[in-house]
Each structure stands twice: as structure tokens, then as C-alpha cells.
Amino acid sequence: MWGFFYYSFFYEFYGIFIGMNTNLSSTSQLHPITLTITEIVQIFESMGFSVVIGPEMETEWYNFDALNVPANHPARAMQDTFWIKTGEKPMVDEHGHSARPVMRTHTSPMQIRHMLDVVQQGRDLSTNPIMIIVPGRVFRNEATDATHEAQFYQVEGLVVGEHISLAHLKGTLLEFFKQFSGPDTDIRFRPSFFPFVEPGIEVDVKMKKKDGTVDYVEVLGAGLVHPNVLRNCGIDPDVYSGFAFGFGIDRMVMLGTGLTDIRYLYQGDLRINQF
């Protein structure tokens, strides 16, 4: 009982929360996803990144068109995406952009919103580049099983400024993973393709798995922001460039802790609060 009161006073005095087990029980007061996002944010914050969050229900333009995802891209299909039923009326906003509502499939639409805001504020990206991370819940229309859920969490990052390069992408991610996974970690790039970046990169991270073996694990998609995406936000790709990356949090939690079933994270069951 002494321990409980001591911690409580300490928290109020400092105004910050240290440790999750105020009641000295084996159950944490914060959910593992919250803990992981907090850790990720802390690291990126120390590198100069700001957090931006946005709506879970998006529109087609922000989720697909603005991100250079072509109209016939499989990701848009019914099987992969949760379109909201609107009863046949065509939906277009004042810019002529599709306002068809959809549950966001990534947190990238908020990057678009942020870039548009920044441009509207007349910010000078050469002296004040965009450096943001966007955590949030995203939705994919997939059959649910131990490793797939219809909802999960992502963190995406975006940097836009002058002369932003793949070397900066590598430096940023390497620094992040050295802090997140330990100083012995390493990353490697592989060529890949995503509609919203060019070049597209798949990033593997060297991690120690639960069985003790060390191996490279595919963790993120990344790349230099496609000029069409910058243009859609009113940013001139001949003057500015940027990089973007994204990874799934649930998978990180599962890789890091050996959690075998992603569904445990969303059942409202406090037994998952064991970290």
C-alpha cells in the first residue's frame, strides 16, 4: 500500500506518467497499442517529428486519388476496402474531387490534408520542412484470422522540404530502429512499388525474434513521395521533394512479444494489457 501512494504522489508532482502499474497489479493500465505508439512517438519526437492525427472515415479523393492510386487499382476493390453505403448519389466536393466516403485504408490521407493546410498557410518549406508522423486506426476488408484483422493500427511518416533524399529516409529509419529495437539493429532496402512513391522501397529490419534467432524482417513500405502526390497538394515537385514510410503497429507488437493472435488486441479484454 505504501508503494501505491508513493507513486501516485510522484505522478501528480511531476505531471507525467511513469509506469503503467499504479495499482501494483500485473495488468497495465494502458493498452499495448497505446504503449507502442507512445514509444514510437517519443523517438520520432526526439528527431524533430510532430504528431498529426485525422479522421477514420475518409473520402475517396484523400484516400486514393490524391495519393496517385489509379482508378482500377485492386486496393480500391470491394474486397479490400470498406466503402460506406451512400445510396447511389454521386458525391463530389467543391473542387470536383470524389467525396465518396470510405474507411481509410492507411493514415496517408491525413498527410494529404496536412500538406494542403501547410500550403494554404503559405509556409516556406525550404526553411520549415514538413516532418510529421501520423498514427491511427485503419481498415482493410480482409478475412479475419490470427494474423489478419479488419481494423489495425499504422504509423506513417512524411518529410517534405528541399533536397530530401533516400539517404535521409535511410538515416531517419536507421536512427529510429536503433532506438526502438536496440543499437545492434540494422536496416536494408529492397526495390518495391507503391503508387504514391517513386522509387518505392521495402525496408527490412534486423531483429531478434522470440526464439532468439536474429533475422531481417520486412517491416515497412517507403519511398520518395511521387511528384503527382506533391502536385495534388499544391507543392511544386521541381522545387521540393519528400520521403514517406509506413508500418503496421500490430505486427510490431506481435513480432516483439510473440503474441500469436492479433484479435486479442480488440476484444476489450484486459488480459492483453500485460506489457
Add this chain to the structure above:
Amino acid sequence: MKANYNILQSYIVEQLPAPEELKDIIIFGAFEVEEVVEEGGDIIMDVKVLPDRRADVYDELGLAREICGLLSLHMKDASQYYTPSERTLVFTVDYINKKLGTNIPTGISGSAPFPSERAGDRIVSICSILDRYHYQYTLDGDTITLTIPAERPDIVGVHDILEEIGRPYGYNNIEPQLLPIRPVKHDENYLKINAIKSDLISKGFYEVYNYTFVKKGDYEVAHAVIGKSALRTNLADGLKVSYEMNRLNKDFLEIDTMKLFEIGAVFPNTGEVINVAYMDNKGITEMNIDEYALEQNTTSSFSFGREAIAPFAVFQNWSDYPAITRDIAVWVPDDISSDTVISIIKQHTGDLLVRGPRLFDTFSKDGKTSYAFRMVFQSHERTLNELEINQIMEMVTMALREQHWQVR
């Protein structure tokens, strides 16, 4: 595509590296290779050609051409290199280097690549890379005018050239560079949510996450999972179910008074909002985060202290068999600590003990201290019966009495 190693080799002058080595060269230079299998004397590589390259790499010829570029090898039939289209692109070497973050020299146009030059060795120049792929181009100082191959409809703008240089150069040869640190300014809502979480935690609440998709709501989703085709309009419905479930488990969870909260987006017909809901034995309250912040006067500039999943913390899967809770209370002299008593108890509780002994009550009177402990027993294989737990508790009681302590 399934690429036959021997057919690949048949297009190329020089000896290809062995299949496993070639697989890695392709993976780090161009495309994912899922597996290499031997099928009746042939070696077949399952190459996952990226969507934007399916026009030129759909058979062994296209893949052989790409491999020649990556490894500075030669096609046996010179007509099988890229052929020119009418389209051109103009870019500078500086553009390439600025975007890749490299310092690749321009080089001399038309320099024949040496067969011994391999991907992963330091590439000599931009020109030598373009030459390996037999691109047609002209060089004027720092400026290159490249004729886009007819086989490459995916090359549309100068940004598409970046990977044509970057891949053979080797992305893993790029030296990492750090960005200068900028002042940070987080989203107001993010800070508000954190402040609310901190406030609720200080009041003893535990956080849960529930599903966004529910049976009934104001927004319906097309082609959803049967029975869960609407967006939740509130957090309360889900929280009530969680509350009951967790309350039944409270001994295992080591929570004496169940207090739950959730913060998340809800979708009433007025539009998406972020709500907070919290529930304890007095009832449930839900409101949007702005209302809560105002009501509780939570500070809006709040960041959590640095605490996270401990590195390598291992997930402990729980049993779904019912648990049995037992309490024991004992009077000890004032100078005996609860830890001492716990260590004696644990000598007799065995493998079925999953939680505790946890001290949940203590008080002192007349030179003696009373400690009350709670223990939870559970098996991963079966439902326990009361008798076997009673036996364990008898052993514990005896051990405590042996210390001349009075068990209550």
C-alpha cells in the same frame, strides 16, 4: 513469373551466378523472389515482378535483360537490348544525386562496362549504369537526354529514372544521412487524448480497445463481415460488454475495483467524433473529448513519460479454463514483512498458481500486523476442482502455523 534458370542463362553470354546467389541479386536489385525450386532437372525461380514492370519483364528474356543491367553482363543477341521510342527525358546528374543522396560521378558516355563489375561493387558512374542497360542517351556537361525504351511504358517522368540508377547502384550502398531536428508541435487532439488518458489512469481506470464495426449504426459498410456492417455510434455499448467480461476475471487481472475506459472515434449520423467513455461500479459516462477536457480541466500540453513495452517482453497466453481464487490472512509480529510471508506461502503453492500471493489488505494492532493475500489458481489443460486447491491451501496454512503465526 516462373523463370527457368537455364533459359535465363541461354540469353546471356557470361556464366550466371548460382541460383541462390542470383536470387539475392534480383531481390536487392529488382524484384522479390519467393522461392527457387528444382523441378525435373530444371531450376525455377518464382519472381514477383513489380506491377510497373510487367510490360517488359514477363518472360525470361525481359528478366535476362534486367539481370545484364544489374550485373554488367551481355545479351547474346544484341537486338534484345532496349529499343528506342520517340519519347525522351532530360535530367541532370545533380538531380539524381540530390534525390538519392549520393555522389555518383557523371562518367564518360559510351564506356563499355567491364564484365567483372558486379552489383554491390562501387558503381563507377551514371553513364556506366546507363550503358549496362544499353539505354540510348546524349551527355552535355551535367545534362543527360535519355531516349525512353519502347519496352518501358512505366518510365514517364524524370522521377522514374531514380530507381533505374538507384537499383543497380544498390540502395544499400546509399550512406544514411540525418535530418536536422525541428521544433515539434503536436496535434491538439492528440495531446488532449493523452491528457485524458493520464487523468483516467490517475483515477485508477484501465484502457481497452473495442471494434469499430458493430451490428447497428448510422453508417453502413458495403461488403462487410456478416453481422458487423455498421460503424459504432458510441463507445458505451462495447464498454459495457468489456466491463462484464473483465469483472469476472478481476482476480486474475489483480484489479480489486473494475474501472474501464476507452477513447476512440464513433460515428453518429452527425459525423465522426472522438469520444471517451469510462465505467465503474457506479455506472458509465460517455462524452466527446472536448467536453471531457473542459469538464475535468485537463492540461492540453501533455506528453507521456517514456515508458513502453519492455524490450523482449514475452506474451503470456492465458488459459480459458476457469480460475479459482483463494484468500488467506495471517497475524504476524510487527517486524515481519509481507515479502517474508509471501516467500513462505510460495514454497507450497505449486505450478497451478498463476497470480499472487498479492497483498490486498494490511493493518496493525497491539504489536501485531495482519496481512491478507489473494491467490489465483488456474490450469492450461483442465478445469481445476475445489478439493485439490483446498489441499494446497491446507499446506500453506500449516506452513504459516509452523512459524507460530495465527492464520485468520
